[in-house]
Amino acid sequence: MTIALETRSLTKQFGGLTAVDSVDLVIQEGSIFSVIGPNGAGKTTFYNCITGFYEPESGEVLFYDKSLVGLTPDQVTYRGISRTYQNIRLFANMSAIENILVGEHSRLRANWADAILHTPRMKKEEKAAVEKARQLLNFVGLVGLGDQLARNLPYGAQRRLEIARALASQPRLLLLDEPTAGMNPHESVDMMHFIRRLRDELGITILLIEHDMRVVMGISEQIAVLDYGAKIAEGTPAEIQGNPRVIEAYLGSGAASGLNNTAARPA
Amino acid sequence: MRKQIKLSLNAGITFGIITIFLFLVGFTSTVADILAELFHNKAATSLLGLTPQMLNMLIFLGLVGLWAGAFGSRKEKSRSDDPWGVAVLDSLITGLVHGLLVCGLVLLVGTLDLRGVRMNVYLAQVLPAAVKLFLLGKAPLAGGLFYIVFMLATGFLGGLFSRGIGRGSWRRRSAAAWKNTWESFNRLSFVTQVRGNPITRYVIYGLLLLLVFLVPLGAGQYWNYTIGTVGIYVLLGLGLNIVVGLAGLLDLGYVAFFAIGAYTMALLTAPAPHHLLWSFWIVLPVGVVLAAITGLLLGTPVLRMRGDYLAIVTLGFGEIIRILSKSDDLTAFTGGPKGVTAVGGPTLFGKPFNSAIDYVYLIFLAVLLVIFVTNRLQNSRVGRAWEAMREDETVSRAMGINTLTQKLLAFAIGAAFAGLGGAIFASRNQFTGPDDFSLMVSINVVAVVIVGGMGNIPGVIAGALVLKGLPEVLRQLQDYRVLVFGALLVAMMLWRPAGIIPSSRRKMESNKDTGVTETPKEGREG
Numbered sequence: 001m002t003i004a005l006e007t008r009s010l011t012k013q014f015g016g017l018t019a020v021d022s023v024d025l026v027i028q029e030g031s032i033f034s035v036i037g038p039n040g041a042g043k044t045t046f047y048n049c050i051t052g053f054y055e056p057e058s059g060e061v062l063f064y065d066k067s068l069v070g071l072t073p074d075q076v077t078y079r080g081i082s083r084t085y086q087n088i089r090l091f092a093n094m095s096a097i098e099n100i101l102v103g104e105h106s107r108l109r110a111n112w113a114d115a116i117l118h119t120p121r122m123k124k125e126e127k128a129a130v131e132k133a134r135q136l137l138n139f140v141g142l143v144g145l146g147d148q149l150a151r152n153l154p155y156g157a158q159r160r161l162e163i164a165r166a167l168a169s170q171p172r173l174l175l176l177d178e179p180t181a182g183m184n185p186h187e188s189v190d191m192m193h194f195i196r197r198l199r200d201e202l203g204i205t206i207l208l209i210e211h212d213m214r215v216v217m218g219i220s221e222q223i224a225v226l227d228y229g230a231k232i233a234e235g236t237p238a239e240i241q242g243n244p245r246v247i248e249a250y251l252g253s254g255a256a257s258g259l260n261n262t263a264a265r266p267a
Numbered sequence: 268m269r270k271q272i273k274l275s276l277n278a279g280i281t282f283g284i285i286t287i288f289l290f291l292v293g294f295t296s297t298v299a300d301i302l303a304e305l306f307h308n309k310a311a312t313s314l315l316g317l318t319p320q321m322l323n324m325l326i327f328l329g330l331v332g333l334w335a336g337a338f339g340s341r342k343e344k345s346r347s348d349d350p351w352g353v354a355v356l357d358s359l360i361t362g363l364v365h366g367l368l369v370c371g372l373v374l375l376v377g378t379l380d381l382r383g384v385r386m387n388v389y390l391a392q393v394l395p396a397a398v399k400l401f402l403l404g405k406a407p408l409a410g411g412l413f414y415i416v417f418m419l420a421t422g423f424l425g426g427l428f429s430r431g432i433g434r435g436s437w438r439r440r441s442a443a444a445w446k447n448t449w450e451s452f453n454r455l456s457f458v459t460q461v462r463g464n465p466i467t468r469y470v471i472y473g474l475l476l477l478l479v480f481l482v483p484l485g486a487g488q489y490w491n492y493t494i495g496t497v498g499i500y501v502l503l504g505l506g507l508n509i510v511v512g513l514a515g516l517l518d519l520g521y522v523a524f525f526a527i528g529a530y531t532m533a534l535l536t537a538p539a540p541h542h543l544l545w546s547f548w549i550v551l552p553v554g555v556v557l558a559a560i561t562g563l564l565l566g567t568p569v570l571r572m573r574g575d576y577l578a579i580v581t582l583g584f585g586e587i588i589r590i591l592s593k594s595d596d597l598t599a600f601t602g603g604p605k606g607v608t609a610v611g612g613p614t615l616f617g618k619p620f621n622s623a624i625d626y627v628y629l630i631f632l633a634v635l636l637v638i639f640v641t642n643r644l645q646n647s648r649v650g651r652a653w654e655a656m657r658e659d660e661t662v663s664r665a666m667g668i669n670t671l672t673q674k675l676l677a678f679a680i681g682a683a684f685a686g687l688g689g690a691i692f693a694s695r696n697q698f699t700g701p702d703d704f705s706l707m708v709s710i711n712v713v714a715v716v717i718v719g720g721m722g723n724i725p726g727v728i729a730g731a732l733v734l735k736g737l738p739e740v741l742r743q744l745q746d747y748r749v750l751v752f753g754a755l756l757v758a759m760m761l762w763r764p765a766g767i768i769p770s771s772r773r774k775m776e777s778n779k780d781t782g783v784t785e786t787p788k789e790g791r792e793g
Binding site: 051053072073074077078082083085089091092093094095096097098101102103105106107108110111112114115116118122126129130133134137144145146147149165169 | 640643644647648649650651652654655658659661662663664665666667668669670676680772773774775776
C-alpha cells in the first residue's frame with residue numbers, strides 16, 4: 001500500500017515547552033486515522049505542523065514521499081492537504097457558495113488581468129467552478145442554502161459547509177479537527193457516516209482529531225494517542241481500548257494501576 | 268399612581284436641566300441662527316411682538332417641550348389600555364416642572380442682566396444679546412411666566428401625541444397595510460416580469476447614466492467644480508474600497524498614492540521646474556503605473572503586518588510623501604512648499620479642456636472605468652480571495668491563498684486608482700502642492716468608504732456624495748455647516764451602521780444570472 005503521510009520524529013517547541021515531541025506516524029492511503037489525547041496533548045499543534053502554519057524544530061513531514069517542511073500553508077494546500085477547524089472558521093460574511101469557491105482557489109488559475117478582461121478561459125473556468133461548488137453543496141446536503149450568508153446557517157450546516165470548503169481544494173488528505181464537537185449523539189452518528197462516505201466515495205485519506213470515543217472507535221482503522229506531545233500508543237481501536245498507558249493518560253495513574261494516586265494533572 | 272407622578276417629575280427635572288444647559292452653552296441662539304439661515308427670515312418684521320429670531324428659538328424650544336411631554340407620559344410597559352387622563356396628567360406634570368425650572372433660569376439671568384452683571388465673563392456664551400433673545404425682550408417675570416405656560420402647552424401636546432401615536436396601534440396597522448400593498452404590488456405578474464428581466468436593469472442603468480451626463484449641462488461653473496471634486500473622491504473611495512473594504516487592510520496613508528499621481532502629472536507637464544511639457548494623455552497612464560509601483564514598493568515590507576500596525580505604518584508613509592514634497596532640499600525637483608503651477612491640461616481633437624464641465628466628463632469616464640474594473644475584479648477568483656482574507660486571514664491561507672501576493676495586488680490596484688484621481692486632480696486645478704495631500708484627505712477617503720458602505724460600489728458613490736457634496740450644499744449655513752454636518756453623520760451612523768448602502772451578495776446557487784443582488788437583512792437592521 002502507498003503511504004499518504006508520514007512524520008519522522010516531528011518536534012515542535014514553544015520556548016521551553018515541547019508541544020509535539022518526536023512523533024512518528026505512518027498513515028496509509030485511503031485509511032481513516034485518528035489522533036486522540038487529553039486536552040493540551042498537542043493534537044492541534046501537530047496539525048499546524050503538517051499544514052505549514054508552524055515550522056517544526058526538527059523532524060520530517062512527508063506527503064507521498066515529498067517533504068512538506070518549510071512550505072507555506074497555501075503551498076501545502078496546493079499539494080493536496082486540506083483541513084477544517086475545531087471552532088468553525090467559515091468566512092462568515094460570504095455566502096455558502098462563495099465559501100466553497102474560495103476553497104477552490106488553489107485549483108483555479110484566473111489572475112487579475114483575466115478577471116478584468118473576462119477572457120474566455122476565465123469565463124469557462126468560472127462556470128465550471130460554480131458548477132462544482134453546486135455539486136459540493138449537494139454532496140454535503142446543503143442544497144438551497146447556497147446563497148445564505150455562512151453565519152446565518154445552522155450549526156450543523158456550518159460544520160458540513162466547512163467540510164465542503166475543504167473538499168473544494170481537491171485534497172488527497174483531509175484533516176478534520178473535532179468535526180463532531182457540539183453535536184448531539186444523533187448528529188455525531190450522521191457525521192460519522194458522512195466521514196466514511198468521504199473516504200469510500202471520494203477516496204480521500206482522513207486524519208481525524210476527535211474526543212467523542214464512540215465516533216473514534218466506530219470509524220477509525222488506526223489510532224494514535226498523544227500525551228504531553230509524545231505518542232504513547234498506536235494501534236487498532238481494540239488495542240487502544242485495552243492499553244493501560246492510554247487509560248492512565250485519560251483517567252490518571254490511579255485508575256490505571258489501581259493505586260490511590262489520583263493527583264490532579266493539568267487538563 | 269404615586270410612582271407614575273414621580274416618573275413624570277423626574278422627566279420634567281431632566282428636561283429642565285437639559286434646556287438650561289442648552290441655553291448656558293449658547294445652543295438656543297445658535298439654533299435660532301441656523302433656522303434663520305434655513306428660512307431666510309432674518310428680516311426684522313415681527314409677529315405678536317416677537318422677532319423672527321425669537322420665533323425660531325421658540326420653534327426649537329417648543330420641540331424640546333413636545334419631547335419632554337411625550338417622554339413624561341411614556342411608561343416602561345405598554346399601557347394602551349390606560350385612560351387618556353393619566354397620560355395627559357403625566358405630561359402636564361412634566362411640562363409644569365420643565366417650565367418652572369426654565370422660569371427660574373429666566374428670573375435669575377433676567378435680574379442679573381438688569382443689574383448690569385456681565386455674565387459672559389464667567390460663561391462665555393451668555394451674551395447680553397442671547398439673554399435678551401431668551402427673555403423674548405420681556406421683563407424677567409413676564410418672560411418666566413411665559414415659559415411656564417409655553418412648556419405646559421407643549422408638554423400637553425407632546426403627551427397627546429405620544430398617547431395617540433407612540434403607543435397607538437394605528438402606527439402598527441398602517442405599517443402592516445403598507446407592507447401588504449407593497450407585497451401585492453410585487454405579486455402582480457407584469458411587475459415580476461419587469462423585475463426579473465435583465466433588460467430592466469440595463470434600462471435603469473442607462474437612464475441613470477443619461478441623468479448623470481445631463482446634470483453638468485445645467486449646473487454652473489461652481490457646481491461643476493464641486494461635482495468634479497465629488498467624482499475624484501469617488502475614484503479615491505473606490506480605490507480604497509478595494510484595499511479596506513474588500514481586502515480588509517486599513518490603509519491610513521492612502522493620500523500618498525494620490526500625491527504620486529498628482530505630482531507625476533504636475534512635474535511632467537508643467538513648464539517649471541523641469542519644462543518637460545509632456546502631453547496629458549501620455550502622463551495619465553504614467554501616473555497610474557507609477558502609483559501602482561509605489562503601492563507595490565510600500566506593500567512589500569509593510570504587508571506582513573496586520574490590523575492596527577499596518578494602519579500606523581501606512582499613516583507614516585502618507586506623511587513622508589507629503590513632507591518630502593515640501594522639503595527644501597527637493598525644491599529643485601518637486602517645486603517645494605510652493606508647489607507646481609501651470610500644470611498641463613488635456614486637449615481633445617484640438618480643443619483644450621478649460622472649463623470645469625470638461626473635467627466633469629473626464630472624471631465621469633474615469634469613474635466608469637474604475638467601476639467596471641472593480642466590478643469585474645470583485646466577482647472573480649481575485650475578489651473572493653480578497654474578501655476571504657478580510658474575513659479570516661489564517662483560514663484563507665489554509666484555503667490555498669497566497670496572502671502576500673493578493674495583498675500586494677489589492678494595494679497596487681487601489682494605488683493605481685488613487686494615482687488616476689491624483690493626475691486628473693492636478694490637471695484640473697492647474698496646480699498641485701504639498702497642502703493638497705494632508706492627512707485629512709486620507710481620513711476623508713476612509714470616511715467615504717465607511718459611511719457609504721464597505722465593499723460596495725454604490726455605497727462608495729453615496730459616501731462621496733454625502734461627505735464631499737453635502738458640505739457644499741450646506742454652505743449657506745456658513746459657520747454652522749460643520750455642526751449640522753457632524754450631526755448628520757452621527758445620525759447616519761446610528762441609523763445605518765453598515766453604511767448608507769450596505770454591501771450585498773450575489774445569488775449564485777440556482778440563478779444563472781449572476782448580476783442579481785440581495786441585501787442581507789443584517790445590513791438593514793444594523
